[in-house]
Amino acid sequence: MPPAHDPSKQNAIDMAKARSTTSINVPDIRDFLYNGSAQWRRREQIVKILSTDPLFDKSQRVFASRKEQYIRGQALTNRLYGLQEIHKWSPEDATLAMSVVDDSLPIALHNVAFEPVFRLQASPELFSKYAGLIASRGILGCYLQTELGHGTNVGRLETTATYIPETREFEIDSPTLTSTKWWIGALGKTATHGVVQAKLILPGGKDVGPHLFFIQLRSLDTHKVLPDIIIGDIGPKALAGFAATDNGFARFDHVRIPKENMLSKFAGVTDAGEYVTPPHAKLSYGGMLYIRSGMVTAAGWLIAKGATVAIRYGTVRRQGEVGPDGLERQTISYPSLHVRLIPLLARAHVFIKLGRALSEGFDALARGLSSGDTSKLAEMHVTTSGLKVLVSTTGIQDLETARRSMGGHGYSAFAGVGKMYADYLPAATYEGENFVLDGQVLRAALKAFRALFSTTPRPAVTSLSPSSYYLRLLMDEKLVPPELSPESWKQPAAAILLLEWRAALIVHEIAQTIGAPDATATQRVSRAVTEAFVAPRVGEMIEALSTKLKQREAEVVKKLYLLYLLTTVESALVDLLSFGLFRAAPTGDPPRSRDPTRALRLAIAGLCGELLPQAIGLSDAFGFSDWELDSALGVHDGKVYEALWARVQHEPLNQTEVTEAYEASIKPMLLRGQRMAAKL
Amino acid sequence: MPPAHDPSKQNAIDMAKARSTTSINVPDIRDFLYNGSAQWRRREQIVKILSTDPLFDKSQRVFASRKEQYIRGQALTNRLYGLQEIHKWSPEDATLAMSVVDDSLPIALHNVAFEPVFRLQASPELFSKYAGLIASRGILGCYLQTELGHGTNVGRLETTATYIPETREFEIDSPTLTSTKWWIGALGKTATHGVVQAKLILPGGKDVGPHLFFIQLRSLDTHKVLPDIIIGDIGPKALAGFAATDNGFARFDHVRIPKENMLSKFAGVTDAGEYVTPPHAKLSYGGMLYIRSGMVTAAGWLIAKGATVAIRYGTVRRQGEVGPDGLERQTISYPSLHVRLIPLLARAHVFIKLGRALSEGFDALARGLSSGDTSKLAEMHVTTSGLKVLVSTTGIQDLETARRSMGGHGYSAFAGVGKMYADYLPAATYEGENFVLDGQVLRAALKAFRALFSTTPRPAVTSLSPSSYYLRLLMDEKLVPPELSPESWKQPAAAILLLEWRAALIVHEIAQTIGAPDATATQRVSRAVTEAFVAPRVGEMIEALSTKLKQREAEVVKKLYLLYLLTTVESALVDLLSFGLFRAAPTGDPPRSRDPTRALRLAIAGLCGELLPQAIGLSDAFGFSDWELDSALGVHDGKVYEALWARVQHEPLNQTEVTEAYEASIKPMLLRGQRMAAKL
Known part of the structure; x- marks a missing residue:
């Protein structure tokens, strides 16, 4: 019986x-995303x-x-x-x-943490001695800040650097178990050198707080750890994430x-041991800002990867109702699925x-x-x-949305999105x-x-x-929030203004109630303030589209940007409704709806529907090769089942017909059970 | 310098x-949770x-x-x-x-899927032949439903069971790659037998849809796969989850x-090949209902595990501001942290x-x-x-909340919560x-x-x-939603009624707009209807507390139950505000708040604060041993840093001072870099 x-x-x-x-x-x-065809071709x-x-x-x-x-990771790096x-790159x-x-x-960690901190803060003498070696990776570095017992609060680090004027030396010391440097990427088995955060102790015992010191960790001849230092790897990470990185302790x-x-x-410090005050203490934040600013684009590309896999799979997977072609419908054709996935393209x-x-x-x-x-x-x-x-919160959510949209097969390691998630998850806590950080954004907002x-x-x-x-909205009492109608969602202006109003009113609210804050205020304010910054930027990006793309492409990208704004408004509904900002007229069609958010939701669903025929094209435009995606469900040609079948053949458990567990465990269990059953 | x-x-x-x-x-x-001290002691x-x-x-x-x-898992099972x-258990x-x-x-899978389906649906003859062997595990089973190309839509399965009247046999066949049974737990390397879902084809070719067949898969003498069957493991799962299970294909x-x-x-089927109609087709759903009903309590215990680990860690971890004792504050003392964790105890x-x-x-x-x-x-x-x-959606979220509340160390595999998450994640897609399922709940609600x-x-x-x-609220026009004041949140009645009103109005809304549904309606309705079922049950549980616990304990558990209701209301704010159900009076103190949700948020924060001194006691009451939690951050004695330190000593990378990667990759990289730097 043929199918x-x-x-x-x-x-x-x-x-x-x-x-x-x-x-x-x-x-x-694609060229638009890569800032020109030359960059893409490279x-x-x-x-x-x-x-x-x-x-x-x-x-x-x-x-x-x-x-x-x-070990494989080190081989890749060397190669x-x-x-x-x-290739003379x-x-x-x-x-x-x-x-x-x-x-x-x-x-x-050498490239993104160790080298930039060194370049930014080394004295000219130290710079000239090591900058070349660092740039060519003749030494390999790490950045030792976090301790076993101390994280974000740098002021409470326990590691000390005591200045000894007699020998013009610093003595680096870990006085307690909890002062052990911990989580330091590339420290466990790799780095030869490091920059260590330690509180500087002056002669007489005065503690002038955390400063940075350049230190050799391993021999350049044997790679053995230098005397009086204990170093090791801190073990596996959750979800098997970051497997190739040797996060370490020292x-x-x-x-x-x-x-x-x-x-x-x-x-x-002078030779005699007197502290020389920095001209501007905040100069040392530069490194962290550099890393954080790079995280925005990186999150975009990562969401793009997850979206590409999920959209390709949703295009070829058929399930559920029978469609007009007599086959089960492509899963991406279900609105409940594509309203989850198309916004990933937008973000x-x-x-x-x-x-x-x-x-x-930042430059x-x-x-x-x-x-x-x-x-x-x-x-x-603050930005x-x-x-x-x-972006880290959103990126983590979006990767899981992509994974879950693929149903059961999304839980296979071969789907690839699980690895993206596991490796990206620490973005919520690192840097x-x-x-x-939400607390810092709140404080800055209140200060402003x-x-x-x-x-x-x-x-x-x-x-x-x-x-x-956005605070301008509070400066003129004549300004009022926009009145909404279904037309409001066809252009970016209303969404942008709503998001700015939300930030203005929530900051105002917090300023009035600061004596008895509710516990969720920090997160809500931070999100509101950040989105009130992003939304006008997206508005500017929409304005500029016509100069960067031809009309048809500009229209599609405009829809994506608009979808970004509308889904942001949707995610802000609690605030918008709480502050009476969502003054929506009834949609009129169909009648009898009592839900003021309906027009927005229909507009989002409408945009997703309009973008759906472009979803594969937009995914392709990210330019990922099958090798980069490493996903059986995201293969370019759509042959997902053949890809899964090919991959399972490599599974180690499949290399013998009868598992080693049979003689050891399964057979005794079966025999015991058969003996018991025979007795009945 | 001593610390x-x-x-x-x-x-x-x-x-x-x-x-x-x-x-x-x-x-x-603890005895309350375990239904009596005898059960706990056992x-x-x-x-x-x-x-x-x-x-x-x-x-x-x-x-x-x-x-x-x-392999280890099989040894555990046998043991x-x-x-x-x-022990004569x-x-x-x-x-x-x-x-x-x-x-x-x-x-x-043998215990929860194979055996119940067999017991429910085997004929008396088949039952008497195998039930004893199955009960004593003299044979090991699996349940083969999902196929590579087909999941939830059982009607579209491709595997066939064709009846051959001449020999009184069925012929089981996988006509295509996509008809390969896939994801079947215990199939890959373990099961000797299985129950396979296949569409029954009668003589003449009539397809009467999916039915269940009992089939032997492996030899009971050699454990080799029987002829004309190809079986293997489908490979690793995302996030390294479900590692000990051999999800397989056939x-x-x-x-x-x-x-x-x-x-x-x-x-x-009669000997001649005529179909004998089932008296009630739905009888075969029993197995799935059994598994699903068990998932509610299981989710509770799993959230309890994550909460125990996170609350213990938050109790001993000190970070950030300096508190009255001159030390950094315990992280759980921050409202932004404990308003995230205490609700886990409630759920x-x-x-x-x-x-x-x-x-x-179910019984x-x-x-x-x-x-x-x-x-x-x-x-x-429907329930x-x-x-x-x-519970699966909430459980997944809560485990990640617990993990993330632990900051950087939460990403260590030694924290233990990552494994709980990875193993629980497929609960969103399996069964x-x-x-x-949301769609089925929606349909049932509209039908009602x-x-x-x-x-x-x-x-x-x-x-x-x-x-x-909850539909009673629509049956009498005199009924109106409750008016809210800060007092409303001190007892369960208002929260329960609000959640029922929300379900009533959202189902009414969907019934009116069914011709042009918005894409998120299904999830919103399903959640609203389910919470309108749960909330009154929680109200009944509160009523019954005084008969089950002494006054002091009953008061604490009542607060947990009330917190459950209030956080449920908080998560429903978009719906409640949209439908005008959140008619909150101003809180009065402090003045000038424009946020109608503020009283609710303060009530939640207040309850969390009241429960905070009981958090460790409540965690202990779940009764988990250190062995069960398997978490360095959740150890009973609080010595988390010593526990982490002890565990890293076992890390395989730490068993040699110099990594194998040094000679192979790191040394060549360093030498190349030093050569390059010397040339400059």
Whole structure:
């Protein structure tokens, strides 16, 4: 009895059809996302080199133990820089190559934490001695801040660096178990050197707080750990995440380093042991801001990956009701599914572009900082803090949305999205724990509010920075929130204004009730303030589209950006409704709805429906190769069942017909049971 | 320089202090949760036996590969039933023992899926032949339903069972790649037999839809797979979850089984090949309802585990601001943290008790079914569907809340909560995909709504079943939603009534707009209807407390139940505000708040604050041993840093000072870098 159709062959047919019905020019959107075709082509060349190199094969990775993944990761790293030599890649090319590797490599800590901190804060002498070695990875570094008992509160770190004027040395010491440096990426088995945060103790015992010190950890000849230091790996991470990174611990037992090893560009100690005050203490925040600003674009690309996999699978998976073609419907055709997935495309687009603007802002800030200009620092700090929370929270949720949209198969490791999630999850706690950052955003918002309303005469609207521009709404009593109608959701203005009003009213509310805060206020304010910053940026991005894309493509991207705004409004409904901002007229059609949010929800569903025929084209426009996605469910040709079948053949349990557990355990169990049954 | 205090010793001090300030009688609450002290003691004895048996040691598990975890799991299973013989455990004792093992053992599929389906649907002849062997595990089974290309829509399964009258046999066949049975727990390497869902094809080719067939898969002598069957493991799961279970695949190539092997209690085929219609097709749903009803209590215990770990860690972890004792504050003392964690205690308490009532309901249903009474089936179906979605969605969220509340250390595998999450995550998709179940709840709600409003004269309120009792609010125009004041949140009545009103109005709304549904309606209705069922049950549980606990303990549990209701209202704010149900008076204190939700939020924060001194006592009352929790951050004595330190010593990467990756990769990389730096 032959089947009515072959669902496995149908996969490829469905995918080809979806691709052919896309009306956008995919390369145009792709080049737009990659900031030009030259950048895209460069990336494509590098991906091709890596993905065809046998060392970068991923087919066995999912079966590897953590130790094997660490060892493999080091081989990849060495090979990548070998390829850099062979192909004469620029440092930017090498960074690009590193960014397309989806293993959590320890070298990232050298590149993103150790080197920038060193470059920013080393004295000219230390810089000239080590900068070249660091840049060429002749030494490998890590950044030792967090301790076993101490995280975000740097002021409470226990590690000490005591200055010894007699020998012009610092003595680095871990006085307690809880002062053990912990979670330090690349420390466990890799790094030869590190920059360590320790509280500086001056002669006489005065503690002047945490400072940075450059220290050698392992021998450059044998890689053995240097005397009086205990180093190790802190063990596996939750969900098997970050497997290739050797997050490590270190204890120092009165280890002496020369005075020159203090990172003393902004603060130092005289030979006699007197503290030299830094000109601007905040200069040392630069490194953290750099990392956080990079997280916005990175989140966008990661959401793009999850969305690509889920949208491709939803295009070929058929399930449930029978559609007009007599087959079960493609799962993505169900509104309950695509209203969950299409907004991921929107957020990916927004975060990629927004993050790029932010990184450019950081570059301007860094240029200013190097000439002592700290005027933009506070604004950059609050923006990157709020955005870091927003994109990490959203990215984690979106990856899980993508995974769950794939039903049962989404729980297979071969789906690939689980690994993305496991590796991204710590983004909620690293580089500033999200709840702590929320508190900083709240404080900045209250400070801006008070500055505005306690100054006479009241400052001009033009004096407001972008991060507090929403406060203008409170400055003129004639301003009122927009009246909503179904038309409101067809353009960005109403959504942007609503999100700004929400921030203004919630900050006002918190300022009035600060004596008895409710416990959820911090998160709500932080989210509101950050979204009131992002929304006008998205409005500006919409304005600029016509200069960057042809009309048809610009219209599609505009819909994505608008969808971003509308889903943001939807996620803000509790606040908007609480503050009476959602003054919606009835939709009229169909009648008898009592739900004022209905028009918004229908507008979102409508946009998702309009974008649905472009979903495969938009996914393709992210430009991911099958090698990058490493997902049986996200294969470009749509043949997901064949891909799953091919992968299970590698499963170690399948290499013998009868499992080793049979003789040891299963057989005794069966025999016992048969004996018992016979007795009955 | 000695530290001002030793944070590591402080852990134990903080934990002891928290324990001593608990004012409840912990054993009373524990016995309440376990339905009596006898049940608790039985459990405690069994846990003691298992946790002191070397085979059940967990210290190396986190480092094991998946294959090793499967093999270990089989050893545990064999040992557990060996212990049953030694200690003369009853079947209930063995089930209890199995329930405290936190490995995902394949035997669970035998016990929970294979055996119940067999017992419910086997003919008397088949039953007498195999029931004893199955009960004693002389054969090991699995339940083969899902296929590679087909999940929830059983009607579209491709596997066929063609009746051959000449030989009185069925021929089981997998005609396509996508008809391969897939995801079948215990199939990959373990099961000797299975019950397979296949569409029954009668002579002449008539397809009468899916039916169940009993089939042998592996030799009882050699454990080799029988001829014409291909079986294997489907590979690792996302997040390294369910590692010890051999979810498997199977393809059948025209495999013959005797006619007697059809599970024909409710449907059969005559020797000549004529179909015998089942008396009530729905009788076969019984198995699924049984599994789903068990999921409610299970979710409660799992949330309890996550909450215990997070609350213990929050009690000893000190971070951030300096408190009155001169030390950094205990993290759980921050309202932003404990308003996230205390509600987990509330949900654990509610789900444990609610699930037990549901299981009793199932037992009554099963008694009815066995005598052909199906009157309670539809009600049980809708209740268990909605609750399955509610508890799995909530449980997944709560475990992640617990994990994230622990900051950086929460991402360590040693924290233990990651494993709980990874193993529980598929609950969103197995035993009925949540989005599909939501659709069934929606349909049932609309059916109840229409039955009520299309019948004249309108039925009496007393005719409403518990799952649709909220509809009474629409039957009398004099009924109006409650007016809210801060007093409303001190007793359960207002919260329960609000949640019922929300369900009534949202079902009314959907019934009016069904022609143009918005895409999120299904989930919103399902959640609203289910919570309108749960809330009155919680009200009844509050009423009954005084008969089950002494006054002081009853008051604390009442607060937990009330907190459950208030946080449920909080999570329903969008609906409540949209439908104008949140008619809150201003709180008055402090003045100038414009936020009508403020009184509710303050009430939640207030309850959490009142419960905070009991948090450790309430966690202890769940009765988990350190062995069960397997968490360095959730140790009973609070010495979390020592526990982490002890565990990292076992990390395989730490067994050699210099990693194998050094000679192979790190050294060449360093030498290349040093060469490059020297050239500059």
